[in-house]
Amino acid sequence: MSKKTLLNSKEIHIILHRLACQLIENHNNFENTVLIGIQPRGIYLAERLASILQNDYAISNIKLGHLDITFYRDDFRRREAPLEANKTHIDFIVEDKKVVFIDDVLFSGRSIRAALTAIQSFGRPSNIELLVLIDRRFSRHLPIQPNYLGRQVDVINEEKVTVHWKEKDTKDAVYIINN
């Protein structure tokens, strides 16, 4: 097994601030915008961005939710390991809101497809954008592309891209792992 560092914590720090600025560019004071972290791994990125927007750019009342897509996936009964659900926490309605989906790695696009269905249970957003830290180019199964992206990588299918967050995994880093 080989493990290569794609991004270190300093690079992640710079990227997060850039992504925050890009969000501000499009959403101003976030009055009509909600951020939705996709469970399980997207919530760390979403929370980090929300705190940067609040603390470094003085944007108050950011609305942040967590969306679990387990029950909306298209691979139920088609995988070896059973799916395990996570918590959905959305305490606002998304009707007529601008929704930004936030996830760590965009791979096949199927999670985002599921999230697009899942969010409909909470109303009809005026539009939906996608923000990802890592975009695995050339591996898409569906016509889904990010609006905001941290870093684009070309990796082969056997390689795995994992994002570590200091809140959970002791330090910020992105690795490419080859088994």
Next chain:
Amino acid sequence: MSQLSVQHLLGIKHLNKADIDLIFKTADHFKEVINRSIKKVPSLRDITIANIFFENSTRTKLSFELAEKRLSADVINFSASQSSVKKGETLIDTVNNILSMKVDIIVMRHPNVGACDFLSNHVNAKIINAGDGTHEHPTQALLDSYSIREKLGSVTGKKVLIVGDILHSRVALSNIYALKLQGAEIKVCGPKTLIPKYIESLGVSIEYDIKKALDWCDVANVLRVQNERMEINYFPSTREYSQLFGINKKLLNSLDKKIVIMHPGPINRGVEISSDVADSDQSIILNQVENGVAIRMAVIYLLAQQIKQ
């Protein structure tokens, strides 16, 4: 643990503690789903479920049907009273005919003990027991424990009293198994004639005095007297039963604590429980009904997960 240890839900007796924890954890997610404005998820859109009821039911049947629909399964309903069973068809033939229409899961209620168990050995489908005679009613026991857990934080170490017709009650037996697995203390209370002779071998204690029993417990699960299963008189009159074992507000107010009141339904108001108790803030009867849908969604979801594509 993210998979059940069993292939069918025939009774709580076959489950372990990890199964119950998994069902509750999954039900938590579904409870959140059914409280959304759009209460439906598409997980089971390619699964077909048949509800076959050889005995009357309102709550359980509606609850299963709703759970199945909330999961986007296709549902067919079958009541024995309107079917070829009346023309002499056997259980296996009836079910195999239903299965040849490509059904994946059977939810069955049957007046005979062990009917679901028997079926699971003879047909190729997932079986969920929705009550078999006086034997087990696993989803009811799961939703009862789930409701206790929701109200009191945990089932472990809680003192649960089951009052009434223990002899004919599948709810009582399934509850005893489920509560035992989770480490609760259990006492039963009722007329001597309606307490099974060897009930203590299940690890429960008996109390014939309702006041003493209520003084002891944190939760009282009040059962209905099942007149339809009684071929002889087990007690002199309904009035006497109600005076000796009926739970009323006066009795509850005489306790020095606020206990939780449960009832699996249907309620015979004024017999085992008075209206002011059933409708009081101590009663979680309607919460039980709501939780029933979430629990049944969880059970169906977890069993459906095992059906390979």
